[in-house]
Amino acid sequence: MLQLEGVYKSFKKNGITREVLSGIDATFLPGDAVGILGRNGAGKSTLMKILAGVEHPTRGKVRRRMSVSWPMGYDAAVHGALTGADNARFIARLYDRPVGWVESFVQEFSEIGEEFRKPVKTYSDGMKARLIFALSMAVDFDCYLIDEVIAAGDARFAERCRQALLARRGRSALILVSHQTNTVRQLCSHAAILHEGRLSFHEDLDQAFAEYEQL
Amino acid sequence: MDLAGRDPGLLESFRARMRVLQALMIRELHTRFGRENLGYVWLFMEPAMLGVGVGLWQLAVRGSAAMPGDLNKFSFFLIGYILFYLFRTLVGRSPHGIAANYQLLYHSRVTIEAVMWARSLLDGAAVAICIGIFLIIIGVALGDWPTDPLQMMVGVALMTLLAHGTGLLFLAATSLNSQIVDRVVHPFTYLSIPFSGMFYMVWWLPGPMQEVLLWSPLIHIMEFTREGQFGPRVPYTYDLTYVAFWIVIVNFLGLCALKAAKPHMEH
Numbered sequence: 019m020l021q022l023e024g025v026y027k028s029f030k031k032n033g034i035t036r037e038v039l040s041g042i043d044a045t046f047l048p049g050d051a052v053g054i055l056g057r058n059g060a061g062k063s064t065l066m067k068i069l070a071g072v073e074h075p076t077r078g079k080v081r082r083r084m085s086v087s088w089p090m091g092y093d094a095a096v097h098g099a100l101t102g103a104d105n106a107r108f109i110a111r112l113y114d115r116p117v118g119w120v121e122s123f124v125q126e127f128s129e130i131g132e133e134f135r136k137p138v139k140t141y142s143d144g145m146k147a148r149l150i151f152a153l154s155m156a157v158d159f160d161c162y163l164i165d166e167v168i169a170a171g172d173a174r175f176a177e178r179c180r181q182a183l184l185a186r187r188g189r190s191a192l193i194l195v196s197h198q199t200n201t202v203r204q205l206c207s208h209a210a211i212l213h214e215g216r217l218s219f220h221e222d223l224d225q226a227f228a229e230y231e232q233l
Numbered sequence: 234m235d236l237a238g239r240d241p242g243l244l245e246s247f248r249a250r251m252r253v254l255q256a257l258m259i260r261e262l263h264t265r266f267g268r269e270n271l272g273y274v275w276l277f278m279e280p281a282m283l284g285v286g287v288g289l290w291q292l293a294v295r296g297s298a299a300m301p302g303d304l305n306k307f308s309f310f311l312i313g314y315i316l317f318y319l320f321r322t323l324v325g326r327s328p329h330g331i332a333a334n335y336q337l338l339y340h341s342r343v344t345i346e347a348v349m350w351a352r353s354l355l356d357g358a359a360v361a362i363c364i365g366i367f368l369i370i371i372g373v374a375l376g377d378w379p380t381d382p383l384q385m386m387v388g389v390a391l392m393t394l395l396a397h398g399t400g401l402l403f404l405a406a407t408s409l410n411s412q413i414v415d416r417v418v419h420p421f422t423y424l425s426i427p428f429s430g431m432f433y434m435v436w437w438l439p440g441p442m443q444e445v446l447l448w449s450p451l452i453h454i455m456e457f458t459r460e461g462q463f464g465p466r467v468p469y470t471y472d473l474t475y476v477a478f479w480i481v482i483v484n485f486l487g488l489c490a491l492k493a494a495k496p497h498m499e500h
Binding site: 027029030070071072073074075076077082085086088089092094095096097099100104108111112113114 | 339
């Protein structure tokens with residue numbers, strides 16, 4: 019279970035406080051596949067960072083009772099100076115998975131080949147995205163946080179990601195943020211709209227999309 | 234935590250924390266030193282070079298004049314400086330602790346506290362090993378073996394804990410104004426040199442001066458460590474209860490301050 023209770027988040031810049039999230043309540047359970055729709059600047063990435071535990075709410079509570087992935091779509095989860103293999107070993111140790119198995123799984127799934135032994139900063143964007151996704155698959159999280167970026171880029175790999183995530187639907191929770199309704203339709207069973215700092219849930223996708231289009 | 238959302242037992246949650254700490258320490262080694270050239274050797278080389286430098290400088294400055302109590306001049310300043318270096322490096326780096334490692338926080342298992350612990354333990358261990366190596370070199374070369382090496386290692390551990398807590402306070406303060414903290418931390422570590430006991434022993438000084446300087450917990454740790462180094466040849470002045478009091482206070486306040494600061498830190 020991943021639960022937000024009355025979460026507020028504001029940022030201070032040049033002495034001006036801007037409230038991005040204004041009282042968010044949400045509960046995500048294993049098996050949920052929720053698409054969070056929001057326009058640019060609606061606070062999607064802030065919400066993502068709070069779900070992942072990167073940032074902490076100004077007010078309110080986050081309860082994390084299942085293993086939650088890093089937000090996929092940012093390349094922050096890996097270190098550029100380390101090789102792909104180093105990153106894989108670190109992740110294996112951190113999440114208590116067999117180191118050798120994680121290394122070979124990630125090398126194979128990411129299709130990076132020999133570059134796996136080179137520093138991540140020498141990778142192309144596509145390779146980096148593949149590495150990060152493969153790492154998250156190796157850990158086998160209870161909950162995956164996904165930014166829309168994953169849907170972009172290399173079409174063949176994006177399709178593999180989609181298949182891998184669909185295969186997980188049911189046992190893992192899936193939280194996807196996007197400003198595009200079609201990404202949400204492909205992966206999610208219900209949707210929520212993030213608007214003016216608040217999150218409203220919809221059981222019915224079409225109803226959610228209709229409301230989102232009117233914003 | 235398992236799928237059903239049950240809380241893990243105390244032992245399991247302790248084990249999980251240890252795993253995270255271990256993973257962080259190995260990663261810190263890799264990211265800080267890489268694998269090329271001398272790699273990890275730099276972990277010891279930095280305190281070693283600075284310590285030898287200060288030792289040689291003091292040899293040159295003090296010429297042929299004997300030290301009070303006839304202590305070995307070089308090893309006195311060498312070990313003293315390396316112990317102080319531990320404080321300086323941990324506190325000095327603390328404001329940047331997170332900026333340099335923000336990627337780690339994308340893993341929900343990794344907390345700021347764990348990142349700071351991993352660094353403190355790594356540097357503490359490096360300094361302990363560095364001191365150990367020099368003690369052996371000095372013993373072999375000059376026949377001057379330490380009286381109680383274990384006591385010296387306890388001294389290193391106390392210094393690590395004190396510096397760790399102090400570092401947490403500086404890190405928490407960055408959430409208020411990181412630029413000011415950046416500017417203040419360097420003079421702070423620099424100006425703590427005279428209050429560290431690095432260049433003197435308490436019994437060398439006149440009574441009123443002793444009383445003032447003994448407010449600083451650094452001096453107590455330095456004297457305690459030196460007792461392990463030189464034994465009962467000279468008098469030592471320290472109070473471990475006072476040191477423990479400081480360690481508990483800075484660590485407790487540091488953790489509270491960090492907890493309060495977290496919502497205002499941006500990554």
